[in-house]
Amino acid sequence: MARKPHRILRAACVAACALGLGACDNASRQATTSDDAAAPAETTDMQFLADNAAWREQRLEGLLKPDGWTSLIGLHWIDLKTHYVGSGATNGLRLAMGPEKVGLLQRDGGRVFLTPERGVALTLDGAPLQGRTELKTDDGQAPSLVGFDDGKGQMTVIERGDRLALRVKHSEAPTRTQFAGLEYWPADPSWRIDARYEPHPPGKTLQIANIIGILEDTPNPGVVVFERDGKTHRLEALDGGEDSLFLILADRTSGHDSYGAGRYVYTDLPTADNKVVIDFNRAYNPPCAFTPFATCPLPPLENRLDLAVTAGEKTYAKAH
Known part of the structure; x- marks a missing residue:
């Protein structure tokens, strides 16, 4: 016998609860409706909850990868021409974990070279590092x-x-091994909002500050306009890559129930008729919520919403 839609939804709710995904309360109420409830609506809700649960699971897995954001253990500025690198006290760039001596780091203008310490096993892009080598930066x-x-x-x-x-990472970083988990508002389909995209003239940029105080001109292809509670809100969109827009926002929950420095959310590129869907259930904390060694971009003034976005990821509570 085929399972009733509300029973399938209840199973999805149980799975979500087991993952700590915050969807349990709403889903439980929906799951207790009678067999006569409209099956299409239940099926839609079930799919929404399942998709949201899968996204949250992927989000957690990404953070906890051996080289994920929770593995960061250091951000060391290369200000001098020569730095010794390692965990020992005599190094100019002292690592929180690792060999006492890693090697000699040298800067020549915008170029950086590393000479490994004799007897210390290092790799470069997976292959043994034998001698002085130039290190490519992340510039494009x-x-x-x-x-x-x-x-x-x-x-x-x-x-x-x-x-x-x-930038230094280690799979045994305490921020990774003692990670306390993520907390969300209950998944809510009403926060998956149809919006309008208004393109800017080609080549427009927006100055974005990051958490370490550096300003960068960032491609700003357009603005996303949406309605909530009878009011119109606007979010300047940044280039999120070839298939997405990137939104950095702050709202009335920032610094209270959500991370004080704002949250991020991606959308698909607009359709041919300039429609965009913003799913605030997928608003998430920047890496700076978990580590002091990230360089997260911050919300521009234009993206500070006079609205409490009670959806998505809440403030991270560290383990004690």
Whole structure:
């Protein structure tokens, strides 16, 4: 016998609860409706909950990957021409974890070179690192990846404005091994909002500040306009890649129930008739909510909403 739609929905709710996905209360009430309730509506709700649960699971898996954002252990600015790198006290760039001596880092203008310490096993992009090598930065390309501690640790060089920094990760970082989990508002289909896209003239940029105080001109292809509670709201959209728009927003929950420095949400590119769907259930915290070693962009003034977005990811509560 085929299972009734409300029983399928109840099963989806149980799965969501088991994952700690915050969808339980709403789904439980829906799951207790009679067999005579409209099956199409229940099926739609069930699919929404399932899709949202899958997205949240992927979100958590990404954060907790061995090289995910929770593995960050350091951000070291390369300000001098020469720095020794390692966990020992005599190093100019002292790592929180790893070998006492990793090597010698040298800067020549915008170029960075690493000479490994004798007897220390390092890799460069997965292959053994034998001698002095130039490290590519993340400026429009994949940065060189230096591995240490048998692959548990890795270093890359990043560019922020006119500054260079050594970003360091380790799979045994306390922020990863002691991660306390994510908390969300209950999934709510009403926060999946149909919006209008208004394109800007080609080439327009918007100055975006990041959490370390650097301003960057960022491609700003258009603005997304939506209605909520009878009021019109606007969010400037940034280029999210070839298939998406990127929204950085703050709202009335920021600094209270949600992260004080704002949240992020992606949308698909607008349709041919300039329609966009914003799913605020998928608004999530930037990496800076979990580590002091990230360089997160912050919401521009234009994206500070006079609206409490009670959907998506809440403030991260660290384990004690």
